[in-house]
Amino acid sequence: MNRELVITKDGSHTLFVPELNEHYHSIFGAIQESKHVFIKEGLSYINRKNITIFEIGLGTGLNAILTILEAIQNNFRIDYYAIEKYPLDINIIYQLNYPELLKLNDKEKKLFYKIHKTGWNIMTEFNRNFRLTKIKNDITEFNIPFLYDLVYFDAFAPDKQPEMWSKNVFQKIYNNLNPKGILTTYCSKGGVKRILMSLGYQVESIPGPRGKREIIRAHKL
Numbered sequence: 001m002n003r004e005l006v007i008t009k010d011g012s013h014t015l016f017v018p019e020l021n022e023h024y025h026s027i028f029g030a031i032q033e034s035k036h037v038f039i040k041e042g043l044s045y046i047n048r049k050n051i052t053i054f055e056i057g058l059g060t061g062l063n064a065i066l067t068i069l070e071a072i073q074n075n076f077r078i079d080y081y082a083i084e085k086y087p088l089d090i091n092i093i094y095q096l097n098y099p100e101l102l103k104l105n106d107k108e109k110k111l112f113y114k115i116h117k118t119g120w121n122i123m124t125e126f127n128r129n130f131r132l133t134k135i136k137n138d139i140t141e142f143n144i145p146f147l148y149d150l151v152y153f154d155a156f157a158p159d160k161q162p163e164m165w166s167k168n169v170f171q172k173i174y175n176n177l178n179p180k181g182i183l184t185t186y187c188s189k190g191g192v193k194r195i196l197m198s199l200g201y202q203v204e205s206i207p208g209p210r211g212k213r214e215i216i217r218a219h220k221l
Contacts, residue, residue, distance in 0.1 A: 001019055002019065009211075012101050020161075028210045031062065032210060037186045041217055042182065046149060049077060052149050052150070053080045053150045053152060054176075055082040055083070055151075055154060057155045063152050072127070080133070082134055084136060085138045099112055111127075121133070139155075146176065147178050149181045150181060152185075170195055179221070193216060200221075
């Protein structure tokens with residue numbers, strides 16, 4: 001897939017995929033969307049120190065670096081699994097302005113680039129707060145071998161990649177989600193809510209970031 005660098009309304013970069021006519025993030029602000037959907041309403045909501053996260057769609061690594069920063073600041077211990085079918089070329093990563101806008105120091109910048117440079121299908125320890133396992137695979141075909149407390153569901157929109165938002169995918173995610181675990185996503189479509197509820201998730205519609213009236217947070221009781 002071709003990708004084009006785009007500036008969103010908060011000044012941060014996203015990528016545009018012409019063949020899907022889709023952006024990786026909200027055009028209203030990539031950083032502000034990720035902070036709201038996945039950090040504020042996901043990681044911070046869980047309110048415990050030892051957390052295993054599963055991200056559907058590693059993409060630019062924005063959610064991962066924001067999670068690392070939160071882990072360091074709050075002394076969390078996070079095991080982070082991220083699945084990605086189409087990894088980005090490192091040359092694209094070097095063009096992203098996240099390090100500047102997030103005011104990363106030299107050590108933190110190295111952590112951001114390490115997200116993309118580290119090997120696939122192995123667990124890599126970044127520091128005492130964060131370990132990453134990248135999985136190069138398709139979630140529709142992948143048999144999940146681990147358990148987790150929090151899911152960052154950050155796939156392309158349902159009308160662009162409907163197979164990613166299928167009952168089959170959400171069922172396999174539910175099966176390995178720990179009790180009282182949550183799934184959070186930027187999407188708020190009624191069809192997605194109905195699928196989640198049919199599988200046993202307790203679904204909340206909560207206020208979204210700028211440009212988005214609401215988002216979904218789903219709980220496993």
